[in-house]
Amino acid sequence: MKINKWKTAFLVCILALLFVPREAYAKETPTIIYNGQKKTFDLKNISENDLFKELKGLMPGDSVEQEIIIQTKDLTKETSLFLEADCKDEQELLKDMQFSVKQDGREISQSAVSFNQIxxxxxxxxxxxxxxxTLEVPVTVGNEIAEKEYNTEWTVIAQEDGKDINSKPIKTGDDFPIAMSMGILVLCAATIVYVLKRKNHHNP
Known part of the structure; x- marks a missing residue:
């Protein structure tokens, strides 16, 4: 069975964490729009490339939620979307911060912020x-990062999963090995990334 695989990415936000005063933000829900035919992303209600406006001003022990709308258009194959964080400089700090995603109350994924793909x-x-x-900040985070702003570049990735829409699944008895092989191949595929300059500063 021939499986089409590709991967494309687009920077959508800067995530500022910890001890930054909360501000008033627009109520419109951030929206990511993916066109499967054109292989492009569009953004709505996202200003200054900041996807996670609610995940700000966090303190140790906080658990904060943010809603995101995902719209897909003209998908010819089932497609998975992922978030990928570029946080090598802050990996030690962010490794214990849990990031989870739910859809209709059902958990899609949960991992540390520093995990490769969410x-x-x-x-x-x-x-x-x-x-x-949902972002959960552990109570173990100390005052050594007080008044610091940590900005993390996030990339949205679209991965065609290989099954044509409206087609009946073919049972081969090898579903798990095939899925594993697909994942490895896709992660090795070429990526187009548009990246904004990373910022990390200390407020006086």
């Missing part, structure tokens, strides 16, 4: 889905 779900055809992202 799954947002699998999508078909033309759809509009709201997901809830």
């Amino acid at each position: 799954r947002l779900g699998q999508f078909k055809g033309n759809s509009t889905v709201k997901v809830t992202v």
